[in-house]
Amino acid sequence: MRCFLSHLLPCLFGCLISTGAEAGAWARAPGEVFLSFSSNLQGSPEALAGGLTDLDRYDSVYLEVGLGHRLTLGADYGQGEFTREAMAFLRYTLTPPEARWQVALDLGAGRREVDQLGERDLLRTGLSIGHGFARDAPTWIGWTGHDRLEGWIALDAVAVQDTTLDTLRWKAEATLGLSIAGGHALMLQLLAEDWPGNDIAYGVNPSLVFRVGDRTNVELGLRATFAVQEEYGLELGIWHRF
Known part of the structure; x- marks a missing residue:
């Protein structure tokens, strides 16, 4: 069984569910620290x-750390049975905090190691767009405030250049989040990802995010990926803001 330790996809709880897992286009407040851990199990129907x-x-x-002046420092680390990858980046939010639409750019660098294939240097470029909303809700039971529908939409795109092999991979992810009673939330993520030499993979990830404290949330989700073969799985995540 392959075992990976890598990045949780992109969301935005510290700013909107306040919003979700990663702040995305929203800048972290100066001195705010966000840390997340997650575990995904996924395989073919036969598996x-x-x-x-x-x-x-x-x-x-x-990890994300708010530096002030709309700057957020981020880092993630992944380790699998055959691969290890570390990445650090700096994100700058172009729009002021009060803007309805948030836009941010990020640049980063890292390294990927594959067993028997050696190490590779990486460069990262990212674009994030986000929008929070609150409006009259349908008469469904459970919405925050019972008469208001609150949530966010986000689009995150990342391109990673392998400078050792001179190859490029990219990933685009769209997120819809809805706050519900008790500080919990529903999330739906749609994603597309392209690795060199592979067909584009598409994914659908619905999840529930539970508030278990003022600064801690737990995510339980389903995963479905469609590429050469279909794969399905589960996701468990823990997020904490300091």
């Missing part, structure tokens, strides 16, 4: 029938 031991496991650790 699912064989039990958990036949699934691929993907774990992650992710």
Whole structure:
């Protein structure tokens, strides 16, 4: 069974569910620290029938620190049975905090190591767009305030250049989040990802985010990926803001 320790995808709880896992386009407040851990289990329908031991496991650790002046420092580290990857980046939010739409750019660098293939240097470029909203809600039970629908939408795109092999991979992710009663939230993520030599993979990730304290949240989600073959799985994440 392959085991990975890598980045949680992109969300924005510290700013909007306040918003989700990563702040995305929203700048972290000066001195605010966000830390997340997650674990994903995913495999083909045949692997699912064989039990958990036949699934691929993907774990992650992710960090963001608010520097002030609309700057956010980020870092993530991934480790798998055959791969290890570390990345650090600096994000600058172009728009003021009061703007309805938030836009941010980021630049970063890192390194990827693959067993028997050596190390590779990486450069990262990212674009994030986000929008928070609050409006009259339908008469469904459970919405925050019962008569207001609050949430956010976000689009995050990242391109990673492998400067050692001179190849490029990219990932685009769209997120819809809705706050519900008790400080909890519903999230739906749609993503597309392209690695050199592979077909573009598409994914759908619905999840529930539970508030378990003033600064801690737990995410439980489902994962479905469609590429050469279909894969399905589960995700567990823990987020904490300091």
